[in-house]
Amino acid sequence: MAEQWFEGNGLDELAAIIDADYAQVPIWRSQAAAYRKLTELAELHHSKITGHLQRAMDHWSSRATSVVRYESSGIAESFQRGMLTASGNARALDAIADAIEAAKTDLDEIRAEWAAMKAAYEKDPHVFDNYAIDGVTGFQAAKASYDQAARDRMHTMSVETTQAWHTDMHEPGPYTGPTYGNVPRVPVTPSDGSGSGGGRDITYPFTYTPPPPTPPPPAAAGADPPLLTPTPRPPDGPQLEFPTPGPGPGVITGPGPVPTPSPVGPAPLSPMHGTPPPNPGLFGGMRPSATPGLPVQRPGGMSPAPAGGPRTSPSVLGQRPTQAGLTRPAAASAANDRGVIRNPRQAATNNAGGGQRGRAQDEDRYSPAHRDGPETDELFEGLALDAGPDVVRPEPPTKVRRRDAGPALRRVPRKS
Amino acid sequence: MTNIRLDAAELRRVAELALGDLEFDYRPKLLDISEALAPNADVMSDRHAGYIYGPGGIGAHHDHCVGKMIEFFDNLDAGLIAVTNVLASVSEDFTETDVDSETSISTIMQYFTPPPSS
Numbered sequence: 001m002a003e004q005w006f007e008g009n010g011l012d013e014l015a016a017i018i019d020a021d022y023a024q025v026p027i028w029r030s031q032a033a034a035y036r037k038l039t040e041l042a043e044l045h046h047s048k049i050t051g052h053l054q055r056a057m058d059h060w061s062s063r064a065t066s067v068v069r070y071e072s073s074g075i076a077e078s079f080q081r082g083m084l085t086a087s088g089n090a091r092a093l094d095a096i097a098d099a100i101e102a103a104k105t106d107l108d109e110i111r112a113e114w115a116a117m118k119a120a121y122e123k124d125p126h127v128f129d130n131y132a133i134d135g136v137t138g139f140q141a142a143k144a145s146y147d148q149a150a151r152d153r154m155h156t157m158s159v160e161t162t163q164a165w166h167t168d169m170h171e172p173g174p175y176t177g178p179t180y181g182n183v184p185r186v187p188v189t190p191s192d193g194s195g196s197g198g199g200r201d202i203t204y205p206f207t208y209t210p211p212p213p214t215p216p217p218p219a220a221a222g223a224d225p226p227l228l229t230p231t232p233r234p235p236d237g238p239q240l241e242f243p244t245p246g247p248g249p250g251v252i253t254g255p256g257p258v259p260t261p262s263p264v265g266p267a268p269l270s271p272m273h274g275t276p277p278p279n280p281g282l283f284g285g286m287r288p289s290a291t292p293g294l295p296v297q298r299p300g301g302m303s304p305a306p307a308g309g310p311r312t313s314p315s316v317l318g319q320r321p322t323q324a325g326l327t328r329p330a331a332a333s334a335a336n337d338r339g340v341i342r343n344p345r346q347a348a349t350n351n352a353g354g355g356q357r358g359r360a361q362d363e364d365r366y367s368p369a370h371r372d373g374p375e376t377d378e379l380f381e382g383l384a385l386d387a388g389p390d391v392v393r394p395e396p397p398t399k400v401r402r403r404d405a406g407p408a409l410r411r412v413p414r415k416s
Numbered sequence: 417m418t419n420i421r422l423d424a425a426e427l428r429r430v431a432e433l434a435l436g437d438l439e440f441d442y443r444p445k446l447l448d449i450s451e452a453l454a455p456n457a458d459v460m461s462d463r464h465a466g467y468i469y470g471p472g473g474i475g476a477h478h479d480h481c482v483g484k485m486i487e488f489f490d491n492l493d494a495g496l497i498a499v500t501n502v503l504a505s506v507s508e509d510f511t512e513t514d515v516d517s518e519t520s521i522s523t524i525m526q527y528f529t530p531p532p533s534s
Contacts, residue, residue, distance in 0.1 A: 024466065078491075154467070178499065180529065183505070
């Protein structure tokens, strides 16, 4: 229809049309910006009202809340549709404005070119002598060709604007949320979100009064306020402490003072990070750092195990102990002598109960408390046999022939 | 979910906060947007000279869409007030003790139903 309307217009008429459309482009741009603001506003308020309703549902547990949820879903769905419609209309108006601006530019060029041709024709009436189109020649043929070019450009513009209209410009559709709510006896006073509510609290004997805000410390002149206030640190710096190790698995404690962190290692965290918060639920509480046990660990990395200090099992530190760091089996007490290779006879004499010793130690060795890493036998394999005098070797078999027994052995019983 | 059945004070506080957001933030911005969407009277006078507001029919369709959009968001405004009023009414009508026995789905549905006009 629109294209047919273009047929009866020449370049000048079409230029006037596009000028009229172009004059409204700023308004369409402004309306597109308004649609975008509406989209953002709807999205923001939809988020806010969703949060408010969730808070209300957190304080009202009843089957009847399903009605409020249903009505709220209608509001949410309408918000969603309003956002989509507004953003679509913004796109459509922008596309229409772009098409009008482009058509205006092209028609201006066509018009300027035709004006130049007319000026040339006024100087030389034979300029268009070789032109012929649709049965006309000369000046009329040239004018008809420029009119047709203007119509073609307007047709392209109409296609673009119509496509934008049908693609993105829509009505929002019907609103599907509630339209009426029972008016409360006491009118609701809007709250500005300061925390104390909007008006007089008539339903509860207590009214929450927020504490006065603590003013921030005055910043130095010219200094930007810090984005993240650092947590105050203890004087000794940040230390991640572990609870006191009980008779748990895989921990071999030894005498010696608590080692101090080696100066070689990861640098301490910057004050911006502060002290890591304790997690009493995970470790069951904190302990003073002077308590013997696991080496003190610094945040940012594990402390290296110092020589002579307490060490942990390989399953904890991930490395096998060196030979120099091993505790010799003889230094262990009788209650801690598991795994020491002993002479079976000495073991039988050192332990009351004889055969019960092996059973008790087997239970000790295979108890779950010692299942976190290699058995101590494996750690000391090849070391304890040549280590020291406390290691009792099995005696060689006694096959020494007694000379004084010779005659007796050689005594042959007399046959009777 | 804790064992809270109905915290009337909290329910009313939520209604106040929602109404505050509506009146102090949503409505003023929506009013500005509505004014920006409304066609300019000066343009209305000579818009038929152009294609969009002339034979194209796009302008008339857009004006219709703008009217529907403003009406739509007005309805949304009414719906937000409706939910706010219902929350406040429930906080007035029920307490923690009788919320189980007296609030039913049909009861709350009546809160969203306008009274018959006399």
